[in-house]
Amino acid sequence: MRQLKPYIVGNWKMNGSSADLAILKAIADAAGSDTGVDVGICPPATLIAAFAQSAGGVHIGAQDCHAKTSGAHTGCLSAAMIKEAGATFSIVGHSERRADQGETDADVAAKAEALHDAVLGAILCVGETLDERDSGNAIAIVTAQLAASLPQSASADWLSVAYEPVWAIGTGRVPVADDIAAMHAALRATLTDRMGAEGAGVRILYGGSVNSGNAAEILAIPDVGGALVGGASLKAETFLPIIQAAPR
Ligand code: 13P
Secondary structure: OOOOOOEEEEEOOOOOOHHHHHHHHHHHHHHOOOOOOEEEEEOOHHHHHHHHHOOOOOEEEEOOOOOOOOOOOOOOOOHHHHHHHOOOEEEEOOHHHHHHOOOOHHHHHHHHHHHHHOOOEEEEEEOOOHHHHHOOOHHHHHHHHHHHHOOOOOOOOOEEEEEOOHHHOOOOOOOOHHHHHHHHHHHHHHHHHHHHHHHHHOOEEEEOOOOOOOHHHHHOOOOOOEEEEOHHHOOHHHHHHHHHOOOO
């Protein structure tokens, strides 16, 4: 298996204010020049511009973007807008948006394509609900979700995937290592089916209750190429140990 540079990304969701610039600066000072790992933070859109100016080596991303370039879409932001603000990538297809905003796999693929058109990176999220896990069909469901959410122009230089079991997000529950390994192997197979050898270079992050206590074990699982971190990314003292736990 090819060793990919670990990618540790904080998703701040609907948290943070300009007072939290100090948190970004602490993260950038401690980890921004670490060449063994790529570090990203996705603050709320209101903070992208300020964060981008103080990011050092930390990549600043958005949490979502619209698929269209402009138009009558009140409250939405295009890929070009988040890029102008200073983002270099965006999350798309987070389960909270799939659930709260009813985003479909086709919507997610279109959003990822819009990011590619704007020369931005994407982290495309997939994951099963607890009912789907309990049904025994999680792998079939999540690989189908990825296949349907992958944009046409998917390639390893701009696209990453995040496996985030919905039932593990914010709950303190994490799948056993064997289940994470099995899902990541299946997602890898989906990527290489679609993209050929190129699919081997796409980083597949794990997300859902990653913290300083479990990061080393999770990041050592075969084909886990990084972590997408919610709650534990909101403070430097809980996020930095996760970055430090990345294998290199
Ligand atoms: P938690 O790390 O808070 O479980 O959130 C994970 C997540 O949804 C990241 O996108």
